[in-house]
Amino acid sequence: MRRSERSRRAAARHDDGAGDDRILLVRSLQLVLVVVFLAGWQFLPQIESLSDRFRFVDPIYVSSPTKVWDELYYQFVGNDSGGGEMWSFMWPTVWASIIGLGTGIVAGLVIGLVLAESRLANRVFRPFLIAMNAVPRIALVPVFIIAFGPSLRGTAAVSFAVVFFVAFFNAYEGGSSVQTEVLQNARLLGASRLQVLGRVRLPYAVAWTFASLPLSVTFAVISVVTAEVLIGARGLGRMLLISMQTGAASLTFAVTIILSLLGLAGVALAEVTRARLLHWWRP
Amino acid sequence: MARSRLGRRTEATEATEATEATGTVETNGTNGTNGEGQRSDPQDSTGPREGDVQLALRDVSYVYRTGTEALRSLDLTVNVGRTIAVAGPSGCGKSTLLAILAGLMQPTSGRVARQLDPRGSRHEVAMVFQKDTLLPWLTVEAQVGFHAKLHRRSRSAETKEWVASLLELGGLTEFAGAFPYELSGGMRRRLAFLVAVAPLPRVLLLDEPFSSLDEPTRLAIHQDVFDITRRYGITTVLVTHDLAEAASLSDEVVILTRRPATVASHHEVPFGDRRDLLALRQQRDFLDLYATLWRELSVQLEVRPRAATPERGADDAAI
Numbered sequence: 069m070r071r072s073e074r075s076r077r078a079a080a081r082h083d084d085g086a087g088d089d090r091i092l093l094v095r096s097l098q099l100v101l102v103v104v105f106l107a108g109w110q111f112l113p114q115i116e117s118l119s120d121r122f123r124f125v126d127p128i129y130v131s132s133p134t135k136v137w138d139e140l141y142y143q144f145v146g147n148d149s150g151g152g153e154m155w156s157f158m159w160p161t162v163w164a165s166i167i168g169l170g171t172g173i174v175a176g177l178v179i180g181l182v183l184a185e186s187r188l189a190n191r192v193f194r195p196f197l198i199a200m201n202a203v204p205r206i207a208l209v210p211v212f213i214i215a216f217g218p219s220l221r222g223t224a225a226v227s228f229a230v231v232f233f234v235a236f237f238n239a240y241e242g243g244s245s246v247q248t249e250v251l252q253n254a255r256l257l258g259a260s261r262l263q264v265l266g267r268v269r270l271p272y273a274v275a276w277t278f279a280s281l282p283l284s285v286t287f288a289v290i291s292v293v294t295a296e297v298l299i300g301a302r303g304l305g306r307m308l309l310i311s312m313q314t315g316a317a318s319l320t321f322a323v324t325i326i327l328s329l330l331g332l333a334g335v336a337l338a339e340v341t342r343a344r345l346l347h348w349w350r351p
Numbered sequence: 352m353a354r355s356r357l358g359r360r361t362e363a364t365e366a367t368e369a370t371e372a373t374g375t376v377e378t379n380g381t382n383g384t385n386g387e388g389q390r391s392d393p394q395d396s397t398g399p400r401e402g403d404v405q406l407a408l409r410d411v412s413y414v415y416r417t418g419t420e421a422l423r424s425l426d427l428t429v430n431v432g433r434t435i436a437v438a439g440p441s442g443c444g445k446s447t448l449l450a451i452l453a454g455l456m457q458p459t460s461g462r463v464a465r466q467l468d469p470r471g472s473r474h475e476v477a478m479v480f481q482k483d484t485l486l487p488w489l490t491v492e493a494q495v496g497f498h499a500k501l502h503r504r505s506r507s508a509e510t511k512e513w514v515a516s517l518l519e520l521g522g523l524t525e526f527a528g529a530f531p532y533e534l535s536g537g538m539r540r541r542l543a544f545l546v547a548v549a550p551l552p553r554v555l556l557l558d559e560p561f562s563s564l565d566e567p568t569r570l571a572i573h574q575d576v577f578d579i580t581r582r583y584g585i586t587t588v589l590v591t592h593d594l595a596e597a598a599s600l601s602d603e604v605v606i607l608t609r610r611p612a613t614v615a616s617h618h619e620v621p622f623g624d625r626r627d628l629l630a631l632r633q634q635r636d637f638l639d640l641y642a643t644l645w646r647e648l649s650v651q652l653e654v655r656p657r658a659a660t661p662e663r664g665a666d667d668a669a670i
Contacts, residue, residue, distance in 0.1 A: 247482060247484070249480040249481075249482045249484050250484045250486070252453075252455055252478070252480070252484075253478065253480060253484040253546075253547075256453060256455075256476055256477055256478050257474075257477060257497060257498045257501065257546070257547075257550060258474065258498060258501050258502065258550065259501050260501075263501055267486075267497075267500075267501070268486065271486070271488050275488075347530075348487045348488045348530045348531070348532055349487060349488075350487070350532055
């Protein structure tokens with residue numbers, strides 16, 4: 069019996085690698101798609117008969133890949149006439165996102181867990197939390213700014229307010245998803261209420277919260293940038309404001325690309341964390 | 352917290368010397384969480400001894416808040432070290448019975464006496480549920496050591512040795528480092544059983560633990576369950592649908608009536624403490640006992656006129 073068990077596990081592992089024979093085809097088609105897109109972006113606006121008639125191919129509005137690249141180079145590295153300031157705009161956004169994400173997840177996890185554990189607390193607080201979740205947080209940006217100042221603390225607070233609810237609802241669901249029998253079993257094995265909370269409910273709550281980590285990361289970045297655009301706090305959001313006020317399409321695209329890459333990196337990091345931490349989890 | 356446990360441990364040791372810790376406990380939940388000294392001799396001097404009554408239900412009834420009467424005036428006695436199998440029609444209240452024995456539920460009326468020796472050296476009650484209660488983030492080894500971990504003893508060499516010996520007995524040594532999702536259904540049930548046995552409970556309650564398994568897997572587990580419970584003198588109550596399982600593993604079989612359940616008949620199982628379950632199944636007296644049990648149970652399965660309850664249809668369909 070044991071041997072067949074082993075071979076079954078081995079077989080399952082092998083199946084995971086199956087279907088990879090077409091990966092080359094998929095990747096080359098994707099590459100072709102990117103090249104065609106970039107070429108179109110670069111060369112279509114140079115055809116005057118097109119750009120005269122359609123605004124969306126006017127080089128003033130759509131810029132071009134080479135111009136965006138030049139802009140990125142200028143903003144990050146700079147030249148004799150200046151530039152090289154992008155780093156000092158990027159870090160506040162990154163830090164505010166990380167701080168909002170971290171505090172939001174921890175707070176959401178703790179409160180979600182408490183409400184999952186205590187029926188009384190749940191009945192008392194849940195309606196308020198649902199009502200608070202319905203409030204558009206972006207509309208509350210002025211309040212956060214008054215409270216925390218038009219700075220990194222303010223933007224981090226906005227992303228906290230967004231991430232907190234994602235984490236809270238997931239932690240609550242996770243903490244409540246534990247089956248009665250599992251709790252009874254832990255109690256019969258001698259676990260105190262606190263131990264049941266820490267050793268049984270908490271891992272479930274963490275699992276559910278981390279399952280939503282990629283979503284939380286995206287939300288954190290979006291909310292920080294939105295707050296920065298609204299209040300002009302130092303960050304990529306302000307960079308966008310500047311590009312809007314000066315009509316610099318290349319800068320807009322440059323910032324957009326940086327934001328996308330930041331988002332991608334964050335999500336990838338979140339996915340890796342989740343996969344390593346929750347390898348045991350089959351929802 | 353660790354300190355207070357340490358204090359209790361000393362107390363328990365003193366009680367052991369005084370041999371006075373034993374006493375009948377009227378259930379009011381399972382709040383005593385001692386479970387010290389897992390590897391004590393099963394024949395320790397403090398606890399209830401062989402031949403003593405370990406669990407007794409007297410005139411126990413249970414009515415759910417919905418008005419469904421699960422148990423009516425039920426009497427049951429389980430002596431120390433014995434294994435009792437409880438069989439009965441589907442939905443007749445067997446799980447309710449176990450929950451009351453476990454102290455998870457209080458009967459609506461009647462008396463529950465559990466002689467558990469809460470200050471003694473062994474854990475009181477453990478249970479294997481029908482549903483999967485494994486914690487998916489713990490390896491097989493950590494899972495079996497879960498009870499020890501609750502008492503911060505998981506890293507002691509003694510605990511490790513005990514867990515390893517249990518895994519050996521349960522045939523899971525090779526999978527000590529595996530996670531539940533890497534195990535087959537049969538192995539998960541083996542593991543659930545070992546988790547319950549790990550604190551060396553005086554009483555083990557089994558709620559149809561193997562009903563989801565195919566026959567060959569079930570038979571293989573039966574032998575290990577039988578050997579382990581006998582080896583450590585664990586008083587066992589097994590709720591099952593499977594009469595062959597009941598006759599294989601137990602010393603007594605109790606057949607319950609349809610809901611509201613009470614004891615319909617009681618049968619001694621005279622096959623002793625050493626059994627080869629595969630061989631046993633071919634023996635004449637085993638087959639006779641099986642036939643008797645089946646006859647008794649089938650009486651309870653027959654549809655006979657009685658006050659109709661809304662749930663009745665579902666009940667009848669289940670067997």
